[in-house]
Amino acid sequence: MIHSLKAKLTRILTEQGLVKEADLQKALAVQKEKGGSLSDILINLGLVSKDELMIVLSKELGIPPINLSRYKIDAKVISLIPKKVARHYKILPVAVVGKNLTIAMADPLNVFAIDDIKTLTGFQINPVIATEKDIRDAFGAYYEEDAKATIGKIVEDIEEGGIATLKRAADVTLDSSDLLRMTQDAPVVKITNMLLAEAVALRASDILIEPMENDLRIRYRVDGILREGRRAPKTLHSAVVSRLKVMSDLDIAERRLPQDGRFKVKLRGRQIDFRLSVIPSNMGEKAALRILDKSQAMLDIEVLGMDRDAVAQVKKDASRPHGMILICGPTGCGKTTTLYSILKYVDSPAKNIITVEDPVEYLLEGINQVTARPDIGLTFANALRSILRQDPNVIMIGEIRDFETVDIAIKSALTGHLVLSTLHTTTATGSIIRLVNMGVEPFLITSSLMLVGAQRLVRMICKNCREPYEPNAEIVKAMNIKAEKGKAVLYRGKGCDACGQSGYRGRTGLFEFLPITPKVRALIMEGAQENKIREEARKEGMRTLRENGVRKSLEGITTIDEVLRVTVGDQDIDMSR
Numbered sequence: 001m002i003h004s005l006k007a008k009l010t011r012i013l014t015e016q017g018l019v020k021e022a023d024l025q026k027a028l029a030v031q032k033e034k035g036g037s038l039s040d041i042l043i044n045l046g047l048v049s050k051d052e053l054m055i056v057l058s059k060e061l062g063i064p065p066i067n068l069s070r071y072k073i074d075a076k077v078i079s080l081i082p083k084k085v086a087r088h089y090k091i092l093p094v095a096v097v098g099k100n101l102t103i104a105m106a107d108p109l110n111v112f113a114i115d116d117i118k119t120l121t122g123f124q125i126n127p128v129i130a131t132e133k134d135i136r137d138a139f140g141a142y143y144e145e146d147a148k149a150t151i152g153k154i155v156e157d158i159e160e161g162g163i164a165t166l167k168r169a170a171d172v173t174l175d176s177s178d179l180l181r182m183t184q185d186a187p188v189v190k191i192t193n194m195l196l197a198e199a200v201a202l203r204a205s206d207i208l209i210e211p212m213e214n215d216l217r218i219r220y221r222v223d224g225i226l227r228e229g230r231r232a233p234k235t236l237h238s239a240v241v242s243r244l245k246v247m248s249d250l251d252i253a254e255r256r257l258p259q260d261g262r263f264k265v266k267l268r269g270r271q272i273d274f275r276l277s278v279i280p281s282n283m284g285e286k287a288a289l290r291i292l293d294k295s296q297a298m299l300d301i302e303v304l305g306m307d308r309d310a311v312a313q314v315k316k317d318a319s320r321p322h323g324m325i326l327i328c329g330p331t332g333c334g335k336t337t338t339l340y341s342i343l344k345y346v347d348s349p350a351k352n353i354i355t356v357e358d359p360v361e362y363l364l365e366g367i368n369q370v371t372a373r374p375d376i377g378l379t380f381a382n383a384l385r386s387i388l389r390q391d392p393n394v395i396m397i398g399e400i401r402d403f404e405t406v407d408i409a410i411k412s413a414l415t416g417h418l419v420l421s422t423l424h425t426t427t428a429t430g431s432i433i434r435l436v437n438m439g440v441e442p443f444l445i446t447s448s449l450m451l452v453g454a455q456r457l458v459r460m461i462c463k464n465c466r467e468p469y470e471p472n473a474e475i476v477k478a479m480n481i482k483a484e485k486g487k488a489v490l491y492r493g494k495g496c497d498a499c500g501q502s503g504y505r506g507r508t509g510l511f512e513f514l515p516i517t518p519k520v521r522a523l524i525m526e527g528a529q530e531n532k533i534r535e536e537a538r539k540e541g542m543r544t545l546r547e548n549g550v551r552k553s554l555e556g557i558t559t560i561d562e563v564l565r566v567t568v569g570d571q572d573i574d575m576s577r
Contacts, residue, residue, distance in 0.1 A: 012060050013048070023047045030300070043131065045303055057129055063108045066094065066128040068138040069464045069498040075142075077101075080121050083143045089113040092135050092142070100124045106132040137498070188239045191232075192247075193265075195240075196274065196289075198229065200267050202500075205291055209244075211237045211284035222500075223459045223507050224332070241278065241287050248276045255285055260359070275359065292361055299362075301341045304334070305508035305557075307548070309541075313451065313513055318342050321393075323450040324413040326400075328425045334457050334509055335422040336361055339396055342420055343367060346394055354390060356383040357398035372398065380405045388412060397421040403439045410440065413448040426568075427545070428454040428514035429534040432524055446521040452514040456545055458552070458562040460506045462499035466491050466556060475560060479550050491556035508557060510548045510567065515540075 010028075013019040019027075019042065027041045042048045054065035077093045080101065086092060090106040091113060101123035105113070108127040118125050130138075199207045199220050206221035216237045218229040232240075242252045248261025258279045264271055273292035278285050302311055317325055325342065327335045340362060347353060347366060358372035358380070368390075370383050380397055381404040387395060388408075399422050400406045413419040425431045431452050435445055468489050471481070476488045493503025514520070514537050523533050538544070543551075549563030 012056055013042075019047050043133070045300070053131070054129060061108060061129070064128050066104050066130050067464075068092065068094075068104055068130050068134045069496065072497075073138075073142060078142045080123075081117060085116070085120065086139065086143065089116070090132055090135055091117070092130070092138050094128065096123065100126050102126045102128060104128050104130040104135055104138075106130065106135055188236075188243050191236065192240055192243045195229075196265060197267055199289075199291055200272060200293065202227070203506075207287075207289040207291070209237075209240060209287040209289075211281070211286065213283060216240070223502075223504055224457055225459070225502075237284055241285050244276055244287055244289070245278065247274075250276070250278070256280055262359070273362075275361075290361075299337065299341045299344045299364075301338075301345050304338060304341060304511075305552075306511050307543070307551075310453075310511055310513050313515060314342065314453070315345065317451040317515075318346050318418070320418065320450065322413055322416045322418055324409065324419045324421070324448045325450055326421055326423050326431055326452045328423045328428060328431045328452065328454045329456060330424065330426070332457070333455050335455065336398070338453070338455060338509070339420050339422065340364065343394070343396060346418070351393040352391060353394040353396070354387045354392045355396035355398070356380055356387060357396075381408055384408045384412070388417075392417060394418045394420070399424070406435065406438055406440055410444050410448045414444075419448075426454070427530070427534070428452040428512050428542075429530045429537060430454075432514075432533060433530050436527075442524050442527065446516065446524050449516050451516065454512050454514075454545060456510045456549075456566040457507045458510055458549065458558045458566055459504035460508050460558055461491055461556060462493040462496060462503055462505040464498040464505075465494040465496040465503065467494055468556075471560065479560065479563075481550065481554065490553055490560055492559050503559075504562075508552070510545050510552065510563070512543060512545045512548060514542055 010024060013024060014021060023045075024047075027045060027047060030041050030045070043053065057063075058065045071094060073092070073094055077096055080096070081091070081093050081103075089110065092104045094102040094104050096102075101117070101121055103117060103125060105127045107113070108129050114125045114127060117123075195207060195209075195218060202220050202222050204220040204222050204227075205224070208217075208219040208221070208226070210217045210219070211234060212231075215234050216232040218232065219226045220229060221227070245252045245259070245261070247263040247265075249263075250259045250261045258277070260275075260277050262273060262275045264273050266272075270293070275290040275292060277288045277290075279288075280286075301314055306314065314325075317323065327338050329335050336357075343353060343355070343364065347364075349366075352368075353366075354368045354370065356370045356372055358374075360369045360371050363369065370378075370387070372378055372380055372383055380399070380401065384395070384397065384405065385408065395409075395412055395417050397405065397409055397419065400409060409419050409421060423431050423434060425434045429452075431454075432445065432449075435449075436442065468491055471488055471490045475481070475490075481488045481490075493499060493505075495501035495503045499505040514533075516524075517540055519536055519540065520533060523536055534542075544567075546563065546567040549558070549567050550560070552558050553560045553563055
């Protein structure tokens with residue numbers, strides 16, 4: 001029945017003119033590669049809005065739509081349909097009126113699901129349409145076991161003396177056999193699994209497990225901002241950290257030196273990678289987990305948040321046979337995701353693509369990825385020398401850290417290879433000065449470098465609770481916002497259940513791109529300062545991070561507060577460009 005809905009959906013979208021045939025084929029290709037709902041993919045790619053999709057489907061199928069984020073469903077209604085059945089059919093019970101049960105369905109044409117629910121509950125079934133993503137999000141809120149409650153119950157059991165072995169967890173004199181036995185105890189396994197599940201449910205990018213003086217602090221990084229979870233007794237610390245070490249194949253007896261590892265788990269029907277870093281602190285070992293959820297990573301240049309002009313520029317330079325593209329910014333700003341997206345764009349069976357990273361974040365099918373191991377002598381520079389003997393067409397270097405690496409990278413770009421890499425600078429123009437300071441001759445920079453990008457990540461306004469407002473005059477003047485009809489309009493989120501009352505849901509990128517044009521090349525050869533290069537680049541059309549951010553705030557994508565949080569001011573911003 002899903003196939004019948006898919007066929008109807010594609011026909012409706014093309015007949016109504018909502019989606020172009022080329023865009024539809026692109027969405028179908030993404031679905032074939034990554035799986036998932038076609039409607040969710042269309043929405044995520046920005047090809048159609050959720051509201052438009054629901055209205056058209058409702059009209060064509062004669063079935064009303066529903067926005068689940070605006071409903072508070074009674075627990076008694078939820079209990080009418082078992083969790084396994086609801087998950088299998090991708091449905092959610094919404095309300096009961098007399099002998100009628102309303103259920104939200106991703107595929108309202110699935111008559112088998114409707115018949116089974118009718119037989120199971122004894123109610124007449126009234127289907128309503130919801131996107132698969134909305135049902136999945138609501139399912140997590142109503143059916144999934146709450147991690148905080150579970151942790152609280154385990155903590156109560158421990159405090160009541162129900163699990164005697166954990167009382168010794170804080171004792172640093174425990175030997176490895178004691179720690180190994182404790183990591184296999186059901187409560188330790190359960191509490192560790194609940195921490196991972198809650199992080200995934202929150203769409204967190206990181207988990208921090210930090211021993212304090214009297215307790216254990218657990219924090220989640222959601223949309224780039226740290227959020228504190230429930231604190232646990234200090235007695236759990238060694239057991240939980242050791243459990244994570246066991247999952248990562250690390251040495252549980254070593255607590256004096258940093259350790260790094262990774263492991264995979266299957267949560268909510270999808271495989272998720274976790275990268276673990278453990279360091280010793282004066283209160284005990286601190287563990288940091290990076291969550292690498294490939295299903296949430298849209299490795300597509302067009303959905304990262306770039307302007308159309310920027311997308312065209314990146315595609316143009318990435319299609320060249322040789323040269324260098326650099327992406328700059330601080331740690332955690334999405335540089336690697338941008339490079340992966342470029343790799344996916346240029347990938348083809350005719351090209352030999354090799355990366356060297358520290359560490360490899362996402363495993364990309366068809367691309368050869370090497371993990372740098374400086375501890376055994378496999379540095380970026382040494383790996384690059386070996387890679388060049390593998391006859392590559394495209395090389396990605398995780399990060400340029402020293403002269404040796406940048407020297408090999410530039411020579412590779414000059415000898416017929418497309419080289420992609422990152423650099424830790426705050427602006428695109430600043431990367432030019434950074435390369436010169438690393439000892440690279442200006443003529444080598446101008447001969448090899450094609451494009452430099454700088455980026456930041458900002459939180460997006462929650463679409464469910466977004467509202468317009470009129471900013472004060474100081475903000476309008478400071479940000480040089482052009483007011484229409486004497487009134488400037490910005491947007492913010494009021495806060496709702498869908499965004500956890502934060503007003504934000506998801507993140508997007510702010511970008512500035514510096515093409516190495518003839519005039520910019522001339523300035524580099526002259527040894528010009530960063531401000532001169534920046535001034536010339538802006539004359540030629542470069543939009544700065546701040547300008548890009550202001551535009552996105554005027555479009556209602558993010559808030560002006562987010563733009564101010566991650567960017568520095570530009571002098572004489574001209575928003576007319």
